[in-house]
Amino acid sequence: MNRARISQKDEGLKRQRELTRIGRSRLRERKKVLSGFEAWEKILKQKEKILKVLGGTEEDWQDWRWQLKNRITTPEVLRKILPLSDQALWELQEVSKTFRFAISPYYLSLVDPDDPDCGIKKQSVPSILEILDDTGELDPMNEAGTSPVAAVTRRYPDRLIINVTNMCGMYCRHCQRRRNIGEVDRKTPREQIKEALLYIREHKEIRDVLITGGDALLLSDLELDWILKELSEIPHVEIKRIGTRVPVTLPQRVTDNLVKILKKYPPIYINTQFNHPREVTPEAKKAVDKLIEAGVVLGNQAVLLKGVNDNPVIMEKLNHELLKIRVRPYYIFQAKRVRGTMHFVPKIEDGLRIMESLRGYTSGLAVPYYIVNAPGGFGKIPLLPQYLIELSEEEAVLRNWEGRIIRYPNS
Structure with a gap:
């Protein structure tokens, strides 16, 4: 095997090690974020608590009309399911005077009661920031x-x-x-x-x-x-x-x-x-x-x-x-x-x-x-990171996903 082929093989192995390192690093980070499947046991415990508060059964839970009829719409009922301080309860009461809220029992079961930064909670439970906002528009899309x-x-x-x-x-x-x-x-x-x-x-x-x-x-x-x-x-x-x-x-x-x-x-x-x-x-x-x-x-x-x-x-x-x-x-x-x-x-x-x-x-x-x-x-405007650095009649100068600069013939 000549030196050129040995060098090429070594470069290939080096590249594979690099990709493995990147892939494993990303995998470790992803494992820190739980999907609904991975958090399902905890979600089921919240479901049991919600059914007890609402006086429902498993048959009720699977009935979408029951879910609609029993949406959580008041701060007082929400407090029976999620830990809310007196201050948080007051803030909810104030926000609900201006902006209506309703949460299906199913979606509320997805909230992690132990995570103050739970993304599910932020999407469903009103925040005092809603009534402090005086910059947004009612109809920004001019519908x-x-x-x-x-x-x-x-x-x-x-x-x-x-x-x-x-x-x-x-x-x-x-x-x-x-x-x-x-x-x-x-x-x-x-x-x-x-x-x-x-x-x-x-x-x-x-x-x-x-x-x-x-x-x-x-x-x-x-x-x-x-x-x-x-x-x-x-x-x-x-x-x-x-x-x-x-x-x-x-x-x-x-x-x-x-x-x-x-x-x-x-x-x-x-x-x-x-x-x-x-x-x-x-x-x-x-x-x-x-x-x-x-x-x-x-x-x-x-x-x-x-x-x-x-x-x-x-x-x-x-x-x-x-x-x-x-x-x-x-x-x-x-x-x-x-x-x-x-x-x-x-x-x-x-x-x-x-x-x-x-x-x-x-x-x-x-x-x-x-x-x-x-x-x-x-209408919609798609945005992309800038991958085209320079374009001439002779070549395009491009940037790949790793930041490598690539020169590509254009003639």
Whole structure:
């Protein structure tokens, strides 16, 4: 074996050792962040406590209507389940005068009562910071100004949104539409939905319709069946999408009858919102499996939230856990600048840092797009770290995931 081949082999072995070191280091860091599967025993203990407080049974727990009816909506009931100081109770009472809150018993069971920085708790339990915020906007995406008819938001040439309800299994503290929550749950009146459908029929360039809310899957089976049937009968509508957080906050809603309805109207794409690995549980997987059985294509639109998941290891672990249950990481959204939620909004450089930490360190399947929604309703803007350093007619100067500078011929 000549010296050149020996040198090449030595370099190859050196490179393999380097990759092994990097891979094992990342693995050690990921193991520190527990998924819902890994924390399941503790979650089940919280479930037992919640059932005792609410006077429910295992049969009740698996009934999504019971889950909705028994959402935790007062600070006093919440205190029976989570440890809250007198100060924390007072703060909750003050916030709830301005911003409604509701947490499904299932999602509350995911909260780690021993972790003051629990990302699940931050997403579900109100913070005093919500009423101290005077910088955010009520409607930063200008949904009111991009609505050609009631219940419709349109920002693009070939697609639009139908807003069908204000109801959710849980009212996320970072919600972009918290202005619509109001004091009571309500679905969009049938006449407004009909007006939206007429608009779609008259605009043949619309090929993609997103049904959202609130949470679109909290409509009754009959109402959802009707909407999907109407859309499926419009020849130029090629794709129906549903926006829902049900697999995350209320997986019991994915019933056998719901599966039968979804099966009837392909193709249906569902984008959900898992934001933390702890949300990926056996119950969530069960719901996802049923949706996949219905022929639904599933993607995830995480929201980058300060103090919840603005951490490279947490985001990497989340995306790995999602792929294990057959949900494709699709977007990481920069949190919107909504009034009452500004404490969740990270710096854009934090998002870019996370994207840097994913590319090359994990498979492309686990690398979503990082998206900033343009204020005023001007659509999604993808952001990437800068990998193109210089470009001429002769060559491109590129930077790879490790920071190595690569010269690539361009002629």
